[in-house]
Amino acid sequence: MTMINIRLEKNFLQDIDNLVKTQNYQSRTELIRESLREKIEEKKLIEAVKKLRGSWKTKTSNEDYEKMKERIGKRIIKKFT
Secondary structure (H helix, E strand, O other): OOOOOOOOOHHHHHHHHHHHHHOOOOOHHHHHHHHHHHHHHHHHHHHHHHHHHHHOOOOOOHHHHHHHHHHHHHHHHHHHO
16 A cells, blocks of 8 residues: 545544544554545446447436436445445
């Protein structure tokens, strides 16, 4: 693994520490790593939906597209909670 350094505002770091305590993470690193994984997976799913949307014969409305994103988001949340 490669180590990186980041700078965070004090309030943001306090929010991270609160999540570590309340969500039973072992460390800040564990929380940040999991959060980054979730964000990357979310982006991959959105891109997959966009590709599928472009391949459909009938066009999907923006409202339908937003509903799909919401459903995908709920599935991601359910998977990781």
